[in-house]
Amino acid sequence: MAVVLIAEDDEDIALILTRLLKRAGNTVLRAPDGQAALEMAVKHRPDVVLTDLGMPRMDGIELTRAIREDPHLSDTPIAMLSGHLHPGDTTPYAAGVCAVLLKPCPNDKLRAVVQDLVDRGGHGHTGADCPANSPVTA
Template identity: 50%
Template sequence: MVCCRHVLPAASRRRRRRPRCFWPRAVGHDRCAHLHIREVLHRLFTGAGFSVQTAPDGHTALRAARRHPPDVVLTDLDMPGLTGLQLCQAIRADPTLSDIPVAILSGGLQPGDPRAADSQACGIWLKPFHNNDLVTAVRHLADLGHHLHNITPAHCPFHAG
């Protein structure tokens, strides 16, 4: 999982900390592919001015988010421990984390999949995606900041449902 927040240009800095991201990666039969994706996303978001923290699986990501709440969580759908959907649901169920924007990357969800709406994710991006589009979307989520998700989907401007 990647947690992100972007850095403001020097002229507009107002004592804001560097944005934080978490990116949990899957392990197992395609560990190398997930490791590569995690490294690419780490470089992509770091280069775009984000502070990035990674986690090896969904459980570790949830513990890390509880220790140091991020500005945005970016997670893969398929991970060991907790899937991206389960991680999002666990974040929504935790009162200290429930308002954190969560975005899910997926190669397996199809548009209209009811699991997307059930996850209460702010957005789901289908692979393949353009890097610039993903950075722009995550930057927008970071700018939007923490917001309600547990009352109705309409509270989240990026609701994935």
């Protein structure tokens, strides 16, 4: 069973994501902002981080960069779920995000992306290891 850390400031969205990922067999941790998510990641070392882009105290890009800079967390797969990005935007990938999903995202696609990252496990975030230079597509 994988541990997924959700960083999402919208309580309703966080609740939906938690239910969805728990039903898929994951253990889910929740943080209401990027700073709290970073603290939880350091403490619990999740298998995957699923982050929103726009959050208080530390946004999803800042959270991703902080995780990539921590030697104990740097290989953690990160997916970003956002309603504020546009197709073709490479900003999340440049920060080290492994996958970007645009809201609203179909449940089956979200589950599949998280499972793919769980299956991939910890990995480098350059070259063929991770789609770090890919544009946002969906």
